[in-house]
Amino acid sequence: MSSSSASVLGSYQRTITVVALILIVLIFSFTGMRRAVWVELYDVFLWMETTPFGVIGKTWGAVFAVVEAFHLLAMALIGGAVFVSDFRLLGWGFKDIPAQEVLDKAHKVFVWALIVVLATGIFMACGVAGKIYWLPVFWYKMLALATGILFVFFVKRPLLKGNIDEINPTVIRLVATSSMMLWVTVAATGRWIGFAGS
Amino acid sequence: MLCLGMLFLIDLRMLGLAFPNVPATTIANRLNLPMLIGFGIMVITGITLYYAVPVRNTQSLWFRIKLVLLFAAAINAFLFHRNLMKANGSWDRNIKAPKALQIGASLSLGFWILIVISGRLIAYDWFDCEYTQEGFVQVLSGCVPGQTHF
Numbered sequence: 324m325s326s327s328s329a330s331v332l333g334s335y336q337r338t339i340t341v342v343a344l345i346l347i348v349l350i351f352s353f354t355g356m357r358r359a360v361w362v363e364l365y366d367v368f369l370w371m372e373t374t375p376f377g378v379i380g381k382t383w384g385a386v387f388a389v390v391e392a393f394h395l396l397a398m399a400l401i402g403g404a405v406f407v408s409d410f411r412l413l414g415w416g417f418k419d420i421p422a423q424e425v426l427d428k429a430h431k432v433f434v435w436a437l438i439v440v441l442a443t444g445i446f447m448a449c450g451v452a453g454k455i456y457w458l459p460v461f462w463y464k465m466l467a468l469a470t471g472i473l474f475v476f477f478v479k480r481p482l483l484k485g486n487i488d489e490i491n492p493t494v495i496r497l498v499a500t501s502s503m504m505l506w507v508t509v510a511a512t513g514r515w516i517g518f519a520g521s
Numbered sequence: 522m523l524c525l526g527m528l529f530l531i532d533l534r535m536l537g538l539a540f541p542n543v544p545a546t547t548i549a550n551r552l553n554l555p556m557l558i559g560f561g562i563m564v565i566t567g568i569t570l571y572y573a574v575p576v577r578n579t580q581s582l583w584f585r586i587k588l589v590l591l592f593a594a595a596i597n598a599f600l601f602h603r604n605l606m607k608a609n610g611s612w613d614r615n616i617k618a619p620k621a622l623q624i625g626a627s628l629s630l631g632f633w634i635l636i637v638i639s640g641r642l643i644a645y646d647w648f649d650c651e652y653t654q655e656g657f658v659q660v661l662s663g664c665v666p667g668q669t670h671f
Binding site for chain 2: 400401
């Protein structure tokens with residue numbers, strides 16, 4: 324705490340750092356830098372298709388579909404955890420239960436669901452690596468997912484770790500709304516990959 | 522995301538795997554409305570998706586399995602709700618719900634996992650009437666002999 328208050332950025336050091344990081348990612352994504360890295364990544368995606376995950380995913384459509392179903396289920400669980408904690412922050416529910424308790428419990432569910440989403444997502448990406456590489460919407464999802472993860476672990480959690488009553492209510496409402504919008508974007512862009520690839 | 526997310530949280534609470542310190546009936550009662558709103562959205566979008574390719578969907582084996590599972594999940598939800606009402610809440614702060622509710626929650630999780638899997642498999646044409654199928658698949662899918670439009 325003393326190190327952060329000593330910083331020129333004040334007590335919001337980590338939040339400001341992450342916002343700067345997100346801006347860098349956005350600048351990277353929408354400028355020529357992106358293309359150079361994208362071209363370099365093509366070999367990685369070709370390699371992904373040759374891994375055991377890639378071979379299984381490409382060979383057995385049923386396995387791919389079942390893994391995808393668990394990906395969707397875990398995504399739904401992430402939605403549940405995000406909505407419950409953000410509804411509490413917005414004062415739409417669980418007002419009689421301390422906000423910190425709801426946030427902590429929801430975060431545990433979120434972390435487990437995120438692990439499943441990432442594990443199943445990597446498997447699926449290996450199976451269709453050669454296809455998704457060319458889909459802009461896949462990269463939008465990766466951008467949204469990275470932003471969502473950074474937002475949760477470096478903005479939302481650190482900000483709400485202390486006494487929530489001391490935080491400006493507008494900031495809390497903004498955090499909750501941003502959180503829901505981010506994760507709905509992750510889910511929507513993820514679903515769009517299916518349509519874009521067909 | 523909204524419907525299944527809420528449903529899973531209710532089921533996991535009954536099994537003592539999520540929100541163990543929050544009263545179980547509080548979780549169930551508070552998440553019920555957003556869950557039903559999500560379910561309403563799912564029904565409307567589901568009917569729209571069905572209507573986009575009605576013949577193929579009607580003759581999809583996976584779609585038929587999904588409908589049966591949805592029916593089973595509905596019966597389970599009715600029984601679960603009745604058991605929840607019957608239990609007087611004395612167990613409310615216990616980590617795990619009574620046995621009957623735990624069984625109901627497990628079945629609910631199982632049914633919905635299978636519903637999502639079968640829903641996902643509708644996209645695959647392995648058992649479509651358009652192709653030559655085994656006799657029992659033809660019966661289960663409702664294939665019509667001589668059918669030309671799919």
